[in-house]
Amino acid sequence: MKLVYKFDPKSKYVVAVSFGPDSMALLNMLILDKVDVVVAHVNYHRRPESNFEEVSLRKFCEEHKIPIEVLDTNGLKPDKNFQAWARKIRYDFFKKVSDKYSAKGVLVAHQEDDVIETYIMQKQRGNVVKNWGIAEEIDIYGVHIIRPLLSFSKKMLQDYCDYNEVPYAIDSSNLENHYARNLIRHTIVENMSDLNREKIIQEIKDNQARNKQVEVIDYCSKTYFENLSDEDVVLLIANFIESRDEHVDISNSFVKEIRKAFLSDKSNVLIPLDDRFIIAKEYDDIYLIDNNDLNGYSIVIEKAGSYEDENFIIDFREGEDERNIKASSYPLTIKPVTIDDTYHINDYECSVRRLLIDWKVPLHLRVMWPGIYDKDGNLIYIPRYRKEFRDEHKSKFVIKFTK
Numbered sequence: 049m050k051l052v053y054k055f056d057p058k059s060k061y062v063v064a065v066s067f068g069p070d071s072m073a074l075l076n077m078l079i080l081d082k083v084d085v086v087v088a089h090v091n092y093h094r095r096p097e098s099n100f101e102e103v104s105l106r107k108f109c110e111e112h113k114i115p116i117e118v119l120d121t122n123g124l125k126p127d128k129n130f131q132a133w134a135r136k137i138r139y140d141f142f143k144k145v146s147d148k149y150s151a152k153g154v155l156v157a158h159q160e161d162d163v164i165e166t167y168i169m170q171k172q173r174g175n176v177v178k179n180w181g182i183a184e185e186i187d188i189y190g191v192h193i194i195r196p197l198l199s200f201s202k203k204m205l206q207d208y209c210d211y212n213e214v215p216y217a218i219d220s221s222n223l224e225n226h227y228a229r230n231l232i233r234h235t236i237v238e239n240m241s242d243l244n245r246e247k248i249i250q251e252i253k254d255n256q257a258r259n260k261q262v263e264v265i266d267y268c269s270k271t272y273f274e275n276l277s278d279e280d281v282v283l284l285i286a287n288f289i290e291s292r293d294e295h296v297d298i299s300n301s302f303v304k305e306i307r308k309a310f311l312s313d314k315s316n317v318l319i320p321l322d323d324r325f326i327i328a329k330e331y332d333d334i335y336l337i338d339n340n341d342l343n344g345y346s347i348v349i350e351k352a353g354s355y356e357d358e359n360f361i362i363d364f365r366e367g368e369d370e371r372n373i374k375a376s377s378y379p380l381t382i383k384p385v386t387i388d389d390t391y392h393i394n395d396y397e398c399s400v401r402r403l404l405i406d407w408k409v410p411l412h413l414r415v416m417w418p419g420i421y422d423k424d425g426n427l428i429y430i431p432r433y434r435k436e437f438r439d440e441h442k443s444k445f446v447i448k449f450t451k
Contacts, residue, residue: 049208051077053196059152060084061194062145064138067101071157072108072216073205074197078155079112087116088145088154090138101217108215117145139189146191153192158182161202164245165232167252173297179290181252186290201245266336270310273334278303288336289325296322310334316411330410337412344416349380359448360418367442371429377422385419389427400430407433418447 051074055061063078063085065071078085087109091102102118109116119141127133142154163181170180179186186193197205209216240248266288276284281303289296298321309317310329317329326337345359352375354363360382364373373380387401404414413433420429431445 049073049077049200049204051081051196052199053194055081055083056152057084060086060149061153061155062086062088062142062149062151063155064088064142064157065105066090066157066219067105067215067217068157068219069206069209069214069216070159070197070202072214073200073208074155074157075108075114076209076212076214079114085114085155086145086149086151087114088119088142089116090119090121090134090141092121092134095220097217097220104215104217115149117141117148136189139191143189143191153185153194155194155196157197157205158195159197159200159202159205160245160249161233161237163198163252164237164240164248165229167248168232168236169228173299180255266338268334270329270332270334273310274307278307281306285321285327285336288338289321292338292340294324296325318411326412328410328412330412331408333410335410335412345383347382349378349382351378354444361444361446361448363444365443370441371420371443371445373420373422373428377428379423381421381425382418383421384416385427385430387414389419391419391427391430400427403430404433409433413449416449 061078061083063071063075065075065087066089075085075087087105089102089105091098093099106116106118119137121137124137145151146154167181182195182198184195184198206216208214265284268284273281278300282298282300285296285298306319306327309319314329315331319327321327324339326335326339328335328337345357347355347357347360347362349355349362349364352364352368352373354365356362362382364371385400385404387399387404389400390397391400391403400419404417409417417433418431419427422428431447
């Protein structure tokens with residue numbers, strides 16, 4: 049057995065090792081292939097054998113002159129959902145180790161049985177996801193994950209360890225059926241014939257090929273959205289969220305609720321997908337929103353000049369008077385307007401709240417729509433929002449977050 053993944057001989061990799069047969073087989077193959085690695089191990093202290101596994105792994109690494117980094121979770125308070133908490137701290141740890149060693153990626157020992165188990169769970173839950181089964185490469189929490197063992201079965205890897213006298217320990221918790229994954233493993237996957245395994249692997253590949261046909265977008269028209277199948281709506285959402293290194297389970301039943309809300313007579317509908325992501329209908333537009341993109345800001349412009357950051361491109365070297373800016377207005381502050389502000393247009397005073405409504409500024413943009421304030425804190429300019437609007441000013445004030 050040999051790894052077919054093409055490693056960069058000039059790069060270092062982090063390899064996640066639990067001391068189970070899968071990860072120990074991976075580590076031994078990497079050693080034989082002379083891949084430059086550092087081992088990352090997490091000791092959760094959840095099982096009596098946890099400390100034995102850590103000590104044994106340290107000894108193995110010492111014998112092979114491989115650096116090892118260990119996260120000891122003693123003193124950390126787990127959340128009620130232990131698995132979700134463990135996953136988060138595990139990947140945070142991988143990120144720190146990866147950064148410390150300037151690693152090209154983190155190698156994880158998921159194998160073919162894991163792929164099949166994950167796929168069955170996805171189908172049972174009725175979810176449509178960006179990645180059916182397990183992807184060979186993916187970014188999670190800012191960590192580039194590489195899984196070089198997906199073509200090997202669990203039995204093949206354990207046989208490899210036995211034949212090559214590679215030490216390992218069996219996780220006793222994996223022998224129980226308390227978790228859904230373990231139940232699927234012991235009652236379905238372990239009893240599959242080779243032919244059935246081949247069929248389900250091909251089914252996963254076919255579904256994944258179809259997924260790749262759905263592009264990653266964060267905006268579409270209401271008509272475009274309504275003409276998508278329920279499955280494609282889920283893929284649209286999953287692609288957007290997973291492009292941000294996150295995952296949210298979206299069921300087909302939830303999609304039907306979204307469709308019903310968007311087909312209502314309401315002009316503005318905001319539906320949270322979780323604490324971070326929102327899908328919104330605003331008039332005839334559908335938006336997918338990442339709350340992390342809606343950062344607050346306050347920019348001080350000391351004098352006429354140019355400025356650029358993640359939100360704006362500004363150039364007030366000429367034509368600034370068209371923005372109601374005078375030399376005496378400086379220093380300027382550019383920050384989100386408040387709905388209680390008032391604004392003068394052609395000697396007529398109106399409320400910012402009314403302006404944002406009349407301009408049909410999308411709800412999620414109203415909380416961060418910029419205004420220019422003079423040195424005394426007076427609102428002197430608000431850029432116009434209109435989808436067909438073309439800025440003819442000599443000065444430049446480009447708002448990036450409006451796309």
